[in-house]
Amino acid sequence: MASISRRDFTRNASAAALGLTLTSFGTRQALADEPRTVRLAIVGMGQRGTAHLENLLKIPGTEIVAVCDLFPDRVKRAAELCTAAGRTAPAVYAGDPQAYSELLGKEKLDAVIIATYWDSHAPIALRAISQGVVPGIEVPMALTVNDTWRLLDASEKSNVPFMMLENWSFRPDNLAVLRLKRSGAFGEIVHCHCAHSHDCIDHWFFDAKTGNDRWPAEYLAKYNRDQYPTHSVGPILSWMDINCGDVFTEIFSTASASRGINAYFRRKFGADHPNSKREWKQGDIVTSVLKTEKGKTLVINYDMQLPRPYANRWMLQGTRGVYDEEKASIYLVDASPEHHQWEAWKPYEERFRHRWSDADPGGTHGGADTIMLTQFITSLQNKQPLPLDIYDSAVMTAIVELSGISIEKNAPVPFPDFTRGKWKTRQPYFAI
Numbered sequence: 001m002a003s004i005s006r007r008d009f010t011r012n013a014s015a016a017a018l019g020l021t022l023t024s025f026g027t028r029q030a031l032a033d034e035p036r037t038v039r040l041a042i043v044g045m046g047q048r049g050t051a052h053l054e055n056l057l058k059i060p061g062t063e064i065v066a067v068c069d070l071f072p073d074r075v076k077r078a079a080e081l082c083t084a085a086g087r088t089a090p091a092v093y094a095g096d097p098q099a100y101s102e103l104l105g106k107e108k109l110d111a112v113i114i115a116t117y118w119d120s121h122a123p124i125a126l127r128a129i130s131q132g133v134v135p136g137i138e139v140p141m142a143l144t145v146n147d148t149w150r151l152l153d154a155s156e157k158s159n160v161p162f163m164m165l166e167n168w169s170f171r172p173d174n175l176a177v178l179r180l181k182r183s184g185a186f187g188e189i190v191h192c193h194c195a196h197s198h199d200c201i202d203h204w205f206f207d208a209k210t211g212n213d214r215w216p217a218e219y220l221a222k223y224n225r226d227q228y229p230t231h232s233v234g235p236i237l238s239w240m241d242i243n244c245g246d247v248f249t250e251i252f253s254t255a256s257a258s259r260g261i262n263a264y265f266r267r268k269f270g271a272d273h274p275n276s277k278r279e280w281k282q283g284d285i286v287t288s289v290l291k292t293e294k295g296k297t298l299v300i301n302y303d304m305q306l307p308r309p310y311a312n313r314w315m316l317q318g319t320r321g322v323y324d325e326e327k328a329s330i331y332l333v334d335a336s337p338e339h340h341q342w343e344a345w346k347p348y349e350e351r352f353r354h355r356w357s358d359a360d361p362g363g364t365h366g367g368a369d370t371i372m373l374t375q376f377i378t379s380l381q382n383k384q385p386l387p388l389d390i391y392d393s394a395v396m397t398a399i400v401e402l403s404g405i406s407i408e409k410n411a412p413v414p415f416p417d418f419t420r421g422k423w424k425t426r427q428p429y430f431a432i
C-alpha cells in the first residue's frame with residue numbers, strides 16, 4: 001500500500017491545466033495498481049466531523065491518522081469509533097484552537113477533512129495547503145471573497161488541490177438531471193431556481209432544550225445575507241455550465257424582515273426569554289438574482305428560520321423543457337406525451353442514473369455523503385483531479401459575503417470571475 005506524494009498532485013494538476021484527458025495521463029496505470037491507502041486527518045469532531053468519520057471508516061483504502069477538536073471528549077469518542085471499527089487508534093489533538101497546526105506539521109498525511117466552525121475553515125485549509133496536504137473543506141469554505149482568493153492562489157501556486165465538501169452536488173437525482181441536461185434534452189439552459197429551505201432555528205442555530213445560542217447563532221445577530229448558499233447552488237453550477245462555458249457576472253440580493261427567530265422563542269420559551277426580544281440582523285428570507293455572461297439567470301432563496309418542511313426547490317428551465325424537483329416532475333417538448341403537461345421525473349432519474357450513485361443508498365443524506373467521500377478518496381488514490389473543482393467551490397462560497405454587500409447597498413454587485421477568463425475554454429468537468 002503506497003501513500004501519495006505532493007509531486008504526484010503537481011504532475012496531475014499540470015496535466016489537467018494543459019487540458020490533457022485523464023486517460024492520457026497515468027490513469028490506466030494507476031487503476032491497474034494496488035489501491036493506495038489515503039492517510040487522513042479530521043479537524044472538527046462535532047456532528048458533521050463525526051458523520052464524516054463514520055462514513056470514511058466504511059470506505060476501503062482509508063487510514064484515519066489523526067483527529068482534532070477543541071474538546072478532548074470528542075476526539076476520545078472519535079478514537080473509540082476507529083477502534084470499534086477494527087482500525088488503529090488515531091493520534092488525538094485537543095484543547096487548543098491552534099492544535100490543528102501542530103497536527104498538520106507533524107503527521108504524514110494525504111488529506112485533511114475540515115469540519116469546524118465557519119471562521120476557521122480558511123485558515124486551517126491554508127495551513128494544510130502549505131504542508132502539501134489536500135483539504136476537504138466543509139461548507140462554506142471561507143467567509144470572505146478575499147479568503148476565497150487566498151485559497152485559490154495558494155492552491156494554484158502550490159498545485160495542491162482542495163475541494164469543498166458540497167454533498168448535494170452528489171445527490172443521485174441531481175446527478176441524473178445533469179446527465180439529462182448534457183444529453184441536450186432541455187435545449188439551451190436559460191433560467192434556474194434553488195433554495196435552502198431548512199428550518200434550523202429549533203436545532204442547529206440554537207439548543208432546542210435550553211434555547212441557548214449555538215455558535216452559528218452569532219451570524220444571525222451580526223449579518224444579513226445568504227448565510228448558507230452552497231447546498232442550493234451546488235448542483236445548479238454544472239446545470240448552468242458555470243466556470244466551463246459561462247460565468248456569473250453580478251448578484252442582486254434582498255432580504256425580508258426578521259420575524260421568525262423572535263416568533264419561535266415566544267412560542268417555545270415565552271415572551272421573557274432574551275431571544276424573544278433580541279434584535280436579529282438576519283432577514284428571514286433572502287432572495288438573490290444572479291446573471292451570467294451568456295444571459296442566464298438564477299434565483300436563490302435563503303430560508304432557514306421560518307417553520308416549514310425541508311425543501312431545495314431546484315428548477316431548471318431551457319428552450320426545450322423544464323425540470324421541477326419539488327413537483328418531482330419534468331416536461332420536455334421532444335419527449336413528454338402530452339402538450340404542456342407535467343410527467344413524472346422518477347423514470348428519467350432511473351434512466352439517467354449516474355454511475356457514482358450506487359455507493360451507499362442507505363447512507364447519510366440519502367447516500368450523497370458517501371458518494372461524495374468515495375469520489376474524493378478515489379481521486380486521491382488514483383491521483384486524478386478531485387471531483388468538485390476549486391472554481392465551483394469558490395463561486396458557491398463567495399455568495400455568502402456578496403449577498404450581504406448587495407443587501408446593504410440595495411444594488412447589484414459584480415461577481416468575481418475566479419477562473420480569470422478560463423471559463424471561456426474550460427470543458428465541463430464535474431461528474432463527466
Ligand SMILES: NC(=O)c1ccc[n+]([C@@H]2O[C@H](COP(=O)([O-])OP(=O)(O)OC[C@H]3O[C@@H](n4cnc5c(N)ncnc54)[C@H](O)[C@@H]3O)[C@@H](O)[C@H]2O)c1
Pocket residue numbers: 043044045046047048049068069070071074096097098099100115116117118120138139140165166167215365
Ligand atoms: N454538508 C452538510 O450537509 C453539513 C451538515 C451539517 C454541518 N455542515 C458544516 O459542517 C461544519 C461543522 O458543523 P457541525 O454542525 O458539525 O458543528 P458542531 O458544532 O457540531 O462541530 C464543530 C466542531 O468543530 C470544533 N472546532 C471548532 N474550532 C476548532 C478548531 N480551531 N480546532 C479544532 N476543532 C475545532 C468544535 O469543537 C466542534 O466540535 C460547518 O461548517 C457546517 O456548515 C455541513
